Amino acid sequence: MRKIILAGNWKMHKTQAETLEFVAQFKPAIDDAPDDRGIVLCVPFTDLAILSKNLHGSAIQLGAQNVHWEETGAYTGEISAAMLNEVGVRYVVVGHSERRQYFGETNETVNFRLRAAQKAGLTPILCVGETKQQRDANETEAVIFQQLKEGLVGVDQSQLVIAYEPIWAIGTGDTCASDEANRVIGLIRGKLTNADVTIQYGGSVNPGNVDEIMAQPEIDGALVGGASLKPDSFARIVCFQ
Numbered sequence: 001m002r003k004i005i006l007a008g009n010w011k012m013h014k015t016q017a018e019t020l021e022f023v024a025q026f027k028p029a030i031d032d033a034p035d036d037r038g039i040v041l042c043v044p045f046t047d048l049a050i051l052s053k054n055l056h057g058s059a060i061q062l063g064a065q066n067v068h069w070e071e072t073g074a075y076t077g078e079i080s081a082a083m084l085n086e087v088g089v090r091y092v093v094v095g096h097s098e099r100r101q102y103f104g105e106t107n108e109t110v111n112f113r114l115r116a117a118q119k120a121g122l123t124p125i126l127c128v129g130e131t132k133q134q135r136d137a138n139e140t141e142a143v144i145f146q147q148l149k150e151g152l153v154g155v156d157q158s159q160l161v162i163a164y165e166p167i168w169a170i171g172t173g174d175t176c177a178s179d180e181a182n183r184v185i186g187l188i189r190g191k192l193t194n195a196d197v198t199i200q201y202g203g204s205v206n207p208g209n210v211d212e213i214m215a216q217p218e219i220d221g222a223l224v225g226g227a228s229l230k231p232d233s234f235a236r237i238v239c240f241q
């Protein structure tokens with residue numbers, strides 16, 4: 001059975017003080033959220049420990065935004081799966097388009113990170129998606145299928161979330177039409193061996209469009225950037241109808 005998961009990806013936003021302020025407002029705001037859905041906050045590394053303590057006993061689960069494939073070593077600026085585990089992380093975003101675009105992430109390194117995360121018991125959220133140029137050239141499917149083919153080598157699909165994030169829809173307010181997102185997610189599902197993988201949509205999800213997006217049969221949740229930074233806004237998304 002596919003699980004619904006709403007995940008906030010804070011990217012490089014919020015100090016510890018701002019995180020505590022968020023949680024104090026967010027927790028009561030999701031009191032009435034139906035219990036059929038997972039709620040995840042993927043926050044900067046410096047916020048993980050303090051958030052972990054403050055989430056204790058709540059339905060919110062902790063997520064990170066990157067993980068290295070080695071267990072330890074001279075990898076300045078990276079973080080291991082064990083380090084994330086130690087502070088209570090359960091999910092980790094892997095292969096976000098910003099990592100691919102700005103930090104040289106490839107399908108191969110994405111694959112290494114996915115496997116390392118799983119080996120340590122974390123559930124990776126694998127991001128896939130096409131650029132505007134690729135979409136205009138009718139390459140959407142080819143690009144995504146390649147990301148899946150190379151990214152999922154040796155990956156356990158029973159411990160995996162996928163987020164379809166058309167790059168042109170990220171942070172632009174230019175949401176992918178919900179039926180088109182549904183179509184692409186259906187294609188992604190067709191490439192998987194496990195029919196129960198949660199597949200989210202990401203790209204300018206907000207309180208005004210979440211109900212329509214979540215009404216699509218193939219869409220199992222959302223990976224939310226900008227609109228997850230405000231407690232009332234993310235609470236409304238989590239409580240979609």
Ligand SMILES: O=C[C@H](O)COP(=O)(O)O
Pocket residue numbers: 009096165169170171172173202203204205223224225226227
């Ligand atoms: O990881 C989240 C996505 O990049 C979406 O960001 P956004 O909701 O600000 O468009």
